[in-house]
Amino acid sequence: MTGQSRVVNFFVEPESLPAVVQAIEDQVLPRFAALPNFVGLVCLQSQGGVRTEVVGISLWAGDLEPSEELSETLRDGVSQLTGTIPARKSYEILRAHVLDTDGVVCVDMP
Numbered sequence: 057m058t059g060q061s062r063v064v065n066f067f068v069e070p071e072s073l074p075a076v077v078q079a080i081e082d083q084v085l086p087r088f089a090a091l092p093n094f095v096g097l098v099c100l101q102s103q104g105g106v107r108t109e110v111v112g113i114s115l116w117a118g119d120l121e122p123s124e125e126l127s128e129t130l131r132d133g134v135s136q137l138t139g140t141i142p143a144r145k146s147y148e149i150l151r152a153h154v155l156d157t158d159g160v161v162c163v164d165m166p
Contacts, residue, residue: 059095059149059165060116062127066134066142067107075137076110083133084112087126093118096154096163115163120146 068076080099088094095115102109116123127144134142154163 059152060118060120061147061149062114062116062120062123062144063111063147064114064127064131064134064142064144065109065111066138066140067109068138068140070108072138073101073108073110076134079133079137080112084130087130088114088123091123091126093122095152095165115149115152115165117165 077099080097085097088097093116095117097115098113100111100113114123114127120127131142131144134140149165152163152165153161156162
């Protein structure tokens with residue numbers, strides 16, 4: 057099976073962004089890391105605008121099914137924290153190549 061990715065995006069008021077970042081560090085990463093096939097997480101924020109858009113991209117080395125229940129729980133948490141309903145979509149990874157800060161490959165998929 058090829059790699060899979062789940063993309064979640066939502067808007068947050070700028071003053072709520074630190075709480076979102078803290079929740080990612082304290083809740084999302086440790087819980088995803090405990091699941092089978094988890095490869096990594098990339099979180100992005102938009103620049104400019106009245107509200108900040110946050111995009112989370114989780115990478116998995118296999119089927120997304122083992123992460124589905126947790127993903128729903130985390131999505132509910134985002135709704136409670138931000139007052140918005142996150143959009144979510146799954147993708148098949150065509151290619152992912154990520155280097156660490158020393159230039160060493162740390163993710164290379166498919």
